[in-house]
Amino acid sequence: xxGGAIGLLSAAVALGVGHLTAGLVGGTSSPVIAVGSxxxxxxxxxxxxxxxxxxxxxxKAVLVAGIGAVVAIVSIIVGVVALQRPRVGVVALxxxxxxxATAAVARPENGLGAAxxxxxxTVAGLLTFWRLRRSAGLATSVTGAGDAExxxxxxxxxRRFLLAGxxxxxxxxxxxxAGRFLIRRAEASASRAAVRIPAPADVAPLPPAGADLHIADxxxxxxxxxxxxxxxxxxxxxxxxxxxxxxxxxxxxxxEVSLDYASLLARPLMERDVTxxxxxxxxxxxxxxxxxxxxxxxxxLLNEAGVDPAADQIVSRSVDGFTVGTPTAVVMDGRDxxxxxxxxxxxxxxxxxxxxxxxxxxxxxxxxATKWLVDIELTTFGAYDAYWVRRGWAQQAPIKTESRIxxxxxxxxxxxxxVTVAGIAWAQHRGISTVEVSVDGDAxxxxxxxxxxxxxxxxxxxxxxxxxxxxxxxxVRATDDTGATQTATQADPVPNGATGDHTISVTVxx
Numbered sequence: 001x002x003g004g005a006i007g008l009l010s011a012a013v014a015l016g017v018g019h020l021t022a023g024l025v026g027g028t029s030s031p032v033i034a035v036g037s038x039x040x041x042x043x044x045x046x047x048x049x050x051x052x053x054x055x056x057x058x059x060k061a062v063l064v065a066g067i068g069a070v071v072a073i074v075s076i077i078v079g080v081v082a083l084q085r086p087r088v089g090v091v092a093l094x095x096x097x098x099x100x101a102t103a104a105v106a107r108p109e110n111g112l113g114a115a116x117x118x119x120x121x122t123v124a125g126l127l128t129f130w131r132l133r134r135s136a137g138l139a140t141s142v143t144g145a146g147d148a149e150x151x152x153x154x155x156x157x158x159r160r161f162l163l164a165g166x167x168x169x170x171x172x173x174x175x176x177x178a179g180r181f182l183i184r185r186a187e188a189s190a191s192r193a194a195v196r197i198p199a200p201a202d203v204a205p206l207p208p209a210g211a212d213l214h215i216a217d218x219x220x221x222x223x224x225x226x227x228x229x230x231x232x233x234x235x236x237x238x239x240x241x242x243x244x245x246x247x248x249x250x251x252x253x254x255x256e257v258s259l260d261y262a263s264l265l266a267r268p269l270m271e272r273d274v275t276x277x278x279x280x281x282x283x284x285x286x287x288x289x290x291x292x293x294x295x296x297x298x299x300x301l302l303n304e305a306g307v308d309p310a311a312d313q314i315v316s317r318s319v320d321g322f323t324v325g326t327p328t329a330v331v332m333d334g335r336d337x338x339x340x341x342x343x344x345x346x347x348x349x350x351x352x353x354x355x356x357x358x359x360x361x362x363x364x365x366x367x368x369a370t371k372w373l374v375d376i377e378l379t380t381f382g383a384y385d386a387y388w389v390r391r392g393w394a395q396q397a398p399i400k401t402e403s404r405i406x407x408x409x410x411x412x413x414x415x416x417x418x419v420t421v422a423g424i425a426w427a428q429h430r431g432i433s434t435v436e437v438s439v440d441g442d443a444x445x446x447x448x449x450x451x452x453x454x455x456x457x458x459x460x461x462x463x464x465x466x467x468x469x470x471x472x473x474x475x476v477r478a479t480d481d482t483g484a485t486q487t488a489t490q491a492d493p494v495p496n497g498a499t500g501d502h503t504i505s506v507t508v509x510x
Contacts, residue, residue: 002083002136002161003079003080003081003082003083004076004077004079004080005079005132005165006079006082006083006089006129006132006133006136007075007076007077007078007079007080007082007089007092008072008075008076008079009128009132009165009168009169009172010075010079010089010093010125010126010128010129010132010168011071011072011074011075011093011096011125012075012168012169012172012176013124013125013128013168013171013172013175014031014093014096014097014121014122014124014125014128015031015032015068015071015121015172015176016124016171016172016173016174016175016176016179017120017121017124017125017171017175018030018031018032018097018100018117018118018120018121018124018179019031019032019117019175019176019179019180019183020175020176020178020179020182021116021117021120021121021179022117022179022183023178023179023180023181023182023183024182025113025114025116025117026110026113026114026239028104028107028109028110028114028236028238028320029104029107029110029113029114029115029116029117029118030104030117030179030183030236031096031097031099031100031101031103031104031117031118031121032064032067032068032100033064033235033236034100034103034104034106034107034110034114034118035067035099035100035103036063036064036067036235037103037107037233037234037235037236037320038103038106038107039063039067040063040233040235041233044391045391045392045393045494049280049492049493049494051063052231052280053280053282056286056287063235064235071096074092075092078092082129083138086133086138089129090126090129093122093125093126093129094122094126096121096122096125097118097119097121097122097125098118098122099118100117100118100121101114101115101118101119104117104118107320107321108320108321109238109319109320109321128168128171131164131168132161132164132165132168135157135160135161135163135164135165136161137157183236183239187239187241188238188239188240188241188350188354189350191241191242191243191355192242192347192348192349192350192354192355194242195242195347195355197265197269197294197341197342197346197347198265198266198269199269200269200270200271200294201268201269201270202268202269202270202271203271204270204271204272204273204292207221207222207273207451207453207457208451208452208453209451210450210451211450211451211452211453211457211459211460212450212460213422213450213460213461213462215406215407215420215422215460215462216407217406217407217408217409217422218406218407218422218423218424218460219406219424221290221450221453221457221460222273222290222291222292222344223289223290223291224344225291225343225344225346225349225352227289228289228291228343228352229278229286229287229288229289230351230352231278231280231287231365232322232371233320233322233387234318234320234322234372237350237351238318238319238320238372239350240319240354240355240372240374241355242261242354242355243261245260245261245355245356245374246258246259246260246374247259247260247264247339247356247373247374247375247376248374248375248376249301249302249305249376249377249378250375250376250377250378251311251315251376251377251378251379252307252308252310252311252378252379252380253302253305253306253307253308253311253378254305254306254307254308255305255306256305257301257304257305259301261355261356264296264339264341264356265341267296267300267301268296268297268300269294269295269296269341270294270295270296270297270336270338271292271293271294272292272293272336272338272359272361272454272456273290273291273292273293273453273454273456273457274290274291274293274336274359274361274428274456274457275288275289275290275361275426275428275456275457275458276288276289276290276291276359276365276369277364277365277399277426277428278364278365278366279364279365279366279367279388279393279397279493279496279497280493281493281497281498282492282493282498283402283404283490283498283499283500283501283502284404284405284502284504285404285498288424288426288458290457290458291343291344292343292344292345293338293340293342293343293359294340294341294342295338295339295340295341295342295356295359296338296339296341297336297337297338298331298337298338298339298358298360299331299332299334299337301339302314302328302331302332302378305378307328307332307378308378310380311328311378311379311380312327312328312329312380312381313325313326313327313328313378313379313380313381313383313384314326314327314328314331314376314377314378314379315376315377315378315379315384315386316358316370316373316375316376316377317370317373317374317375317376317377318370318371318372318373318374319372319374320372322370322387323386323387324358324366324367324368324369324370324386324387325367325381325384325385325386325389325395326358326360326363326367326368327367327396328378330360330362330363331360335360335361335362335429335456336359336361336456337358337359337360337361337368338358338359339356339357339358339373340353340356340357340358340359341355341356352371353370353371353372353373354372356372356373357369357370357371357372357373358370358373361428361429361456362398362399362428362429362430362456363397363398363399363428364397364398364399364496364497366387366388366393366397367386367388367395367396367397381395381396392494392495393494393495393496394495394496396496397496397497398429399426399427399428399429399497400427400486400497400498400499401425401426401427401430401432401478401479401480401484401485401486402425402426402427402478402486402498402499402502403423403424403425403426403435403461403476403477403478403486403501403502404423404424404425404476404502405421405422405423405474405476405502405504406422406423406424407420407421407422407423408421408474408504408506409504410504410505410506411504411505411506411507412506412507413506413507413508413509414467414506414507414508414509415467415508415509416467416468416469416508416509416510417466417467418464418465418466418467419464419465419466419467419508420462420463420464420465421437421447421462421463421464421465421474421476422460422461422462422463423460423461423476423502424458424459424460424461425458425459425461425476425478426457426458426459426478427455427478427480427481428455428456428457428458429455429456430455430480430481430482430484431452431454431455431459431480431481432449432452432458432459432478432479432480432481433479433480433481433483434446434449434478434479435447435449435459435461435463435476435477435478435479436476436477436478436479437463437465437474437475437476438474438475438476438477439465439472439473439474440472440473441473441475444477445463447461447462447463447476448461448462448463449461450462455481461476467508468508469508469509469510470507470508471505471506471507471508472505472506472507472508473503473504473505473506474503474504474505474506475501475502475503475504476501476502476503477501486499486501487499487500488500488501
């Protein structure tokens with residue numbers, strides 16, 4: 001028990017001090033964050049997809065908790081072994097620090113200075129290990145002939161050890177929380193608070209009054225920022241300031257273009273309602289949201305750079321090294337592709353890409369919606385595979401026509417009589433023309449559609465069902481403005497988006 005406590009507390013202090021130091025040096029240099037980010041990059045595609053399906057937006061928290069659990073188990077085992085072989089504890093702490101430092105320095109956004117938090121963590125862990133051993137009356141030397149300089153004094157002062165242990169636990173907790181606070185309160189937060197988004201030159205009309213049916217359990221037409229889905233590879237939200245942000249446009253262009261945040265805001269801005277969808281969204285899933293964005297037209301910037309006609313791919317890069325490949329022709333075909341700076345009337349939230357992200361209507365996010373954007377390279381699909389393409393996803397992925405039942409919920413029990421069945425349908429950049437509902441596999445019957453805002457946004461729908469007692473199955477399907485009806489064939493999200501009719505089972509009480 002004593003050895004396990006020494007090992008666990010030493011590791012906890014090391015991680016806490018490492019996190020605190022990272023709050024001063026840079027959040028992505030935290031040993032836990034760096035190792036977690038490296039684990040995400042190295043994980044096989046099936047594991048990433050499973051994590052997103054199973055844990056949703058909590059997948060990063062689960063990963064960090066998993067790393068913590070592994071470290072805890074290993075440190076307890078090492079602590080027990082180190083009772084007789086203290087050198088094992090020293091080697092384990094040094095190894096932990098080395099792994100953290102290596103992972104941090106290897107991150108694209110970091111330099112050699114990113115090793116500082118792991119170094120500080122190692123020193124703090126070793127000092128704690130030494131102090132707790134002394135408090136327990138154990139030999140502290142790890143040199144000499146027999147690595148196991150045995151347990152020294154026979155006396156064990158329980159009170160002294162408990163006080164030292166409590167001090168170590170307090171240090172681990174305080175330093176870890178302080179580091180989290182510093183990281184989250186980084187300069188980016190203050191920078192965002194100071195930003196004032198200019199009025200757009202091209203203002204979008206308000207959504208028509210009938211676009212929102214105001215039905216309980218069907219989300220509002222415009223998704224609030226704090227309820228907008230988030231799926232990305234960043235454990236820690238990157239900290240990018242508006243003052244330090246620059247964008248480079250290069251590659252297969254006539255001339256390179258660079259601009260800073262002030263220059264971007266000085267360009268003519270447009271305002272648009274656009275629905276975003278994640279390719280990981282399962283049939284009936286929630287990885288979809290609709291917001292009002294303000295940004296600079298991306299096509300205008302590319303025209304200034306002069307795109308080589310042979311450049312069929314736009315590779316956009318996030319500050320953390322994440323890459324997205326977008327078809328050049330799609331961005332240049334007249335749709336409202338933009339470098340977004342505002343979301344629902346305020347500067348982009350940090351977790352949604354502040355200060356600048358890409359928005360390309362009609363494409364799944366992994367091929368269009370780069371957050372924390374810092375680089376755009378014109379190239380070809382033959383020359384470069386972006387992050388998710390290298391992991392088995394399709395190079396090009398237009399959003400598929402889909403629909404979802406939001407009310408009633410799966411396995412709900414409802415009263416007999418008139419039941420409201422409602423939800424949303426989407427086919428970004430094509431628009432929705434009809435939505436139909438089928439009960440128990442019978443004929444498809446039309447639902448009533450909400451007013452259409454634009455072809456780039458989702459559309460709410462409602463169906464009045466005269467429900468009879470018993471168990472029933474409800475299904476929904478949508479047809480887009482091209483006349484194509486969503487396929488009933490069930491398919492997983494990999495490699496280019498899920499398909500199938502959203503079907504639920506309900507019970508009607510007599």
